[in-house]
Amino acid sequence: MAAAPVTPAFAQQAEEEDGFSLMEEGAKLLFRGLMQEMEPALDELQGLAEDIKPQLRDFVREMGPALRELMTEVQDWSVYHPPEMLPNGDIILRRKTPEELKQEPDRPEGEIEL
Numbered sequence: 001m002a003a004a005p006v007t008p009a010f011a012q013q014a015e016e017e018d019g020f021s022l023m024e025e026g027a028k029l030l031f032r033g034l035m036q037e038m039e040p041a042l043d044e045l046q047g048l049a050e051d052i053k054p055q056l057r058d059f060v061r062e063m064g065p066a067l068r069e070l071m072t073e074v075q076d077w078s079v080y081h082p083p084e085m086l087p088n089g090d091i092i093l094r095r096k097t098p099e100e101l102k103q104e105p106d107r108p109e110g111e112i113e114l
Contacts, residue, residue, distance in 0.1 A: 012043050079095060079101065080093045081095075081096060
């Protein structure tokens with residue numbers, strides 16, 4: 001009995017007959033394993049989301065109007081430093097000085113630095 005030659009055409013034919021290539025099967029196994037590993041963490045995250053839902057709802061109800069007003073007042077957020085919390089719990093937004101604004105590198109419009 002002669003062995004069938006292993007050529008690219010033969011390999012492709014075998015691949016088509018099986019439905020998935022070895023790479024596809026490997027990828028499926030990898031993703032299945034990742035999902036099994038991530039399932040407990042996702043379940044815990046869902047539980048955490050359920051726990052904080054009432055607090056988040058209260059925050060939105062209480063702070064929503066103030067945040068909406070702030071959003072209409074501030075035209076360009078890039079001229080402010082990130083929010084800063086003071087020891088007494090107050091949160092402030094400091095405006096950048098003209099010197100600080102000159103020192104910042106120009107970023108193309110629409111590009112976000114991560």
